[in-house]
Amino acid sequence: MVSLKYVFCGLSAACLISTTSSAQILPSPTTESRAAASEAESLRLALQTNLPAWLDEYDVPSAAIAYIENGKLAWTMASGEANKNTPATPETLYNIASMTKPLVAETVTRLAASGHFSLDDSMAQTWIDPDIQDDPRHIALTPTIALTHRTGFPNWRFETDNILTFKHDPDSQFGYSGEGLQYVARYIERKMGEPLETLVAENIFGPAGMTETTFTDKDWLDGRIAISQAKDGTRAYAPRREKWNAADDVWSSVSDYARFMIFVMDNPFNEQSPSEYWLPEHNLKSQICGEGRVSPELCPNALGFSAGWSIYDTSDNLIVFHGGGDVGERTMGLFNPITKQGAVIFTNGANGQKIVRDVIKTLLPDPSFGAFMTMQAGG
Template sequence: MARLAAVLLLSMLPAPGLAAQRDPAAIRQQLDGVVPAALARHKVPALSLALIRDGRIDVVAAWGAQGGGQPATPNSLFNVASLTKPITAEVALRLASTGRIDLDEAMAAHWLDPDIKDHEWRNRLTARLALSHQTGFANWRRQTGGQLRFRFAPGTGYGYSGEGYEYVGRYLQAKTGEGLDALAGRLIFAPLAMASTSHTGQAWFAGRIAAPSHDGAPLPPVIAAQPTASDDLYTTAADYAAFLASLIRSEAVTPDLASQRATVHADQTRQMCNQRAPATCPARAGFGLGWQVLDFAGTRFLMHTGNDRGEFTFAYWSPDTREGGVILTNSNVGGLAIIDALPALDLDPRFAAYLKAVAEN
């Protein structure tokens, strides 16, 4: 998934500064000329995107077929898969900003999974470690015999883990007495007017879901009955971009926590730069709080992908350049359509060089 995300981003690199010279109407016109062919080539039913410049949304568009004979529109709802995780992380940061939680508190004081209730490492688990993928858990407990088990001591290494996010989600509910969906609604969705975003199925989903597909074959939508912290959020590109724009503007978090969000907590610089030209590597890279962070000597880019059986989604933003974007597809190979369809969106040359090195290795 990381390789595909890197290749995806490479497709957005014509000449540095080119996109900045175009107005939103020109960008939309170029996309209209290439996206439909890209969707057809890779059998991706639909793609929707929203782009941000200077902390504000300036392009929102959709192409292709939503399903059921309906065209995709900016109102189409997509399952964003693991792009759910940054929402959970932001709930935690906004609670911490008001003193409702402490990111370094032992979560066991409020939530303790029965599978590890007697383990010597149970009190090492904190929200900070969960949000930066340092819990020591596998991605899913089905990978460890159906039980939650530690693969390494919390805080001693990196291991991408949906279970870690589910753990912090249960901690937040136990600590505050509010469900994750209620917390997200109160702290993020309502303030940002994200009226088309939900962790669980809603009556207003009717006629709006971009039906998922796997290698061109349609799949039934996965709609959660209970909110999950790591997956299956439904939203529109414009709604998720509103979330990204809020992060760029550092809203509702303290300056210290905003800085911590964009700071590497789980360092992966050596692994991510292995066998690549040193000149293309970021000064530091790894996971921050909810986001993968690439720090190019002070210019930071934060990104995350989502990739389930019937979806591929991608989001990025920079607190330094104040740009960002979200691209949603309803296909497991949606990243391939993006590679072909979006050559006009440029990125910082240092970011571009690193991503090119990733794609070539």
């Protein structure tokens, strides 16, 4: 591989897309804030040392990272190449794959919280996919069922000859499904009378201050996107879609997605404690705990979905997360809503899950979640 250039962005105007007048008087840092800043800097330095070697070891072209401390964006950094002879920077845009889903899920849940509909309403009065209109089970489909991956649909309809069908009854069992997110996205478009991208912009992008994230092709993507590397080493750009996909292929920067996660932490729907608010609808830990997976002594208290996010509850941490992976992308965003610590990791390589694993073990060490990430990375 070529030598890897390391790029770091701290709390500067260029990184955060904000400006601070030189005449502005800022409050003096407290002892607590200075300690947090020191810890954040130590973590940054550790990754500055290790990340280039990891990229080389795992044959991943580049990675970009954003780190959240005390609910604030502490720093961003990047290493490696976004494209041939083009170094990755914190402003590089990556295809975030399934990390698209929380953007749509948060839009759905915030529209429901505003009183436009109930998450437990049948979607049948507003939207029925033509493929299942003659199957009475469509009446049981609700936004909650779609957001917790219990529609009974396959992940994608191409798995069932490009015809959407039920593999099992709605709400009878877990089955990860991009089609479920597509379904609820079409529902809110018809319910609200606005395109999905407009609804996400109004409810998420605008309030969160996100300016570097898009579902569909935009001129400002030119020259900023990371080319993806497949398992066999071939490189090609991920799709720049003309039509949105509610579950895949959004382009974003690590700082923009970090702003999204900070917005989610800062704007809960109610006054419940985080441990109550972030309670998975169903506990799926039995699916990951066992010999050759997450050992029984490291098994989490709970694993499941809530409002489109994955929840991993251990004796030490409450971790809210979502990953993404396509042919040549591996990405992850996670945060602890109690400590308000979090990270976003984007890579443009099929082996990037190993980078994600090692970065998370550095930034948010937790024995149980570390074992889960090791399982996800294949060792």
